[in-house]
Amino acid sequence: MTAEQYLSARLRQALAEDPRTTELGVRVTVRGDHVLLSGDVASPERRAELEAVIHDVAPELTVLDDVKVVPSDAPVGREEIR
Amino acid sequence: MIRIAAVGDVHLGEDARGRMRPALDQLGDCADVLLLAGDLTRHGTVSEARVVADEFGGLPVPVIVVLGNHDHHDDKPDEVTAVLRDAGLTVLEGEATTIDVNGHTLGVAGVKGFGGGFAGKCGSAFGEPEMKAFIRHTTVIADSLGAALGSLDTDVKVALTHYAPVPDTLRGEPPEIYPFLGSYLLGEAIDANRTTLAVHGHAHFGNEHGMTPGGVRVRNVAQPVIRSAYTVYCVEPAVVEV
Numbered sequence: 342m343t344a345e346q347y348l349s350a351r352l353r354q355a356l357a358e359d360p361r362t363t364e365l366g367v368r369v370t371v372r373g374d375h376v377l378l379s380g381d382v383a384s385p386e387r388r389a390e391l392e393a394v395i396h397d398v399a400p401e402l403t404v405l406d407d408v409k410v411v412p413s414d415a416p417v418g419r420e421e422i423r
Numbered sequence: 424m425i426r427i428a429a430v431g432d433v434h435l436g437e438d439a440r441g442r443m444r445p446a447l448d449q450l451g452d453c454a455d456v457l458l459l460a461g462d463l464t465r466h467g468t469v470s471e472a473r474v475v476a477d478e479f480g481g482l483p484v485p486v487i488v489v490l491g492n493h494d495h496h497d498d499k500p501d502e503v504t505a506v507l508r509d510a511g512l513t514v515l516e517g518e519a520t521t522i523d524v525n526g527h528t529l530g531v532a533g534v535k536g537f538g539g540g541f542a543g544k545c546g547s548a549f550g551e552p553e554m555k556a557f558i559r560h561t562t563v564i565a566d567s568l569g570a571a572l573g574s575l576d577t578d579v580k581v582a583l584t585h586y587a588p589v590p591d592t593l594r595g596e597p598p599e600i601y602p603f604l605g606s607y608l609l610g611e612a613i614d615a616n617r618t619t620l621a622v623h624g625h626a627h628f629g630n631e632h633g634m635t636p637g638g639v640r641v642r643n644v645a646q647p648v649i650r651s652a653y654t655v656y657c658v659e660p661a662v663v664e665v
Contacts, residue, residue, distance in 0.1 A: 363465050363496070366432075366627035366647060381627060381647035383465075384439040412650050415446035419426070419453065419655035422620060422640055 345371045348399060352376065355398045361390045367408060369395075379407040425524045425579055425660065426453060428484070430653040431460030431624020432645040434493065435474045443478050446652030451483035454655050455524045459512075460624035460644050461491025461535060461585025464503070472503040476510035485522050486512045489533040491585035491625060515583065517567030519575050527660040530577030534568045536586030536609050536623070537561040540602035561606045569612035578660035582613045582621040582639075591633025592643035593626050610635045619658055 349371040356362045356369065364387070367380040376399065378391055392404050428450060433443065450457060459479065464471035472494075479486050494503055504514045513520050515533025522529050539546050539561040548558040572582060587593055587605030596604060604626050613621050614637030621635065624645040631648055633641035644654060 360466065363493070368628075383434045383436075383646075384442065386438045411646050413442045413446060413646075413652045415449050415453075416649070416651040416654050419657055421657045423659070 349376075352395055352398055355394050356391060359394045362387070362394050364391065367391060371402070374401070374403055375405055376402045377405045377407060381409050381411040383411060385410055425527060425529050425658050426455045427458060427529075427581065427620070427622075427656045427658060428454035428456065428653045429458040429460060429622045429642070429644040429656065430646055430649065431585065431622075432462040432491070432627060432647065433459070433475075433478075434462055434465050435478060436465045436471050437474060440474050440477070443652050447479070447482060450653070454484055454653075456484050456522060456529060456531075457482065457486045457653065458531065458581070458583050458622055458644075459486065459488040460583060460622055461489050462493045462624060463488070463491070463507075464494050467494045467497040467499060467503055469497075469499060469502050469506060472506040476506050476512070479512060480510035487520060487531050487533065487583065488512050488514045489516065489583050489585055490514070490535050492535075495535075515571070517564070517571055519571040521575065521577055527579065528577035529579045529581065530575035531581045531583055532568060532571035532575060533583040534564045534571070534609075536568070536584040536588070537564055537606060538586060538603045539606035539608065541590045541605070542607045544601070545607065546602060561608055565606065565608035565612045568609060569615055572612065572616035572618055575616075579619045579658050580617060582609075582618050584609055584621070584623045585625050587623050587626055587629070587641075587643065588613055588621050589633045589635050589641050592623070592631065592641055593629045595628040595630055596626050604629075610637075613637070613639050619661075620656060
């Protein structure tokens with residue numbers, strides 16, 4: 342594993358175990374000085390918390406945030422299971 | 424026709440209070456029951472369970488729930504269960520419940536489930552105590568799911584779990600973590616008991632549609648997968664053979 346992979350693993354573990362985030366559904370990709378976050382969270386506040394935890398562990402990285410707040414609208418249509 | 428609404432992995436907390444409610448207000452028009460496939464909270468605290476109880480309490484249809492791994496994180500699953508039951512939700516763990524829908528019966532058997540992996544690529548109850556405990560937890564839960572499904576004599580039978588019973592609905596997740604996402608033992612219990620539909624959550628990067636080796640439809644309803652407050656499946660009760 343390269344240093345980038347170890348760092349990526351540490352950041353993912355921090356997002357999963359830090360009580361501010363406890364997110365197991367966010368992908369972490371480190372490329373040089375940048376870290377890309379992607380996936381879904383349940384509220385806008387939680388996007389900001391992800392960046393705060395990443396910054397605590399690796400303040401030298403620039404965060405690129407592709408995380409979305411998961412839609413909570415009523416569904417369109419339905420599925421008939423035959 | 425029985426209309427089954429379902430969602431999992433809503434991960435509610437104080438910051439997300441009320442987000443589901445506008446969509447849930449329309450639920451009575453489009454569904455006969457709502458299934459919640461675990462991970463209702465972030466940390467499994469009693470205060471988060473109260474947010475869940477407020478969000479899903481008082482709906483016009485029965486709400487049937489299993490807990491997920493997040494709902495166990497604070498080591499208070501009994502307290503979380505009590506808060507949800509006080510709000511009128513039916514919480515299942517190795518149990519089954521039956522409701523009547525327009526003259527037909529719907530039975531739902533529920534367990535949290537656990538990991539272990541899928542046939543040919545799974546752990547065994549062998550070696551260190553930690554490994555044996557891991558697999559035995561799955562075995563005990565799968566056995567209780569089988570018994571709960573077997574206890575049902577209804578027109579439609581649904582298995583509700585948090586962890587996945589098949590790998591089909593995990594596509595999109597890294598294959599290396601499949602053993603932490605589900606177990607074939609859950610699928611085997613589903614196949615052994617003439618189940619109509621299996622609903623689970625847990626795999627945020629998975630996909631919605633799958634099938635057990637025995638031909639039972641499986642649906643991953645994790646909210647990041649279905650990308651709405653819930654989704655609705657319509658099931659025709661089996662025609663009685665004369």
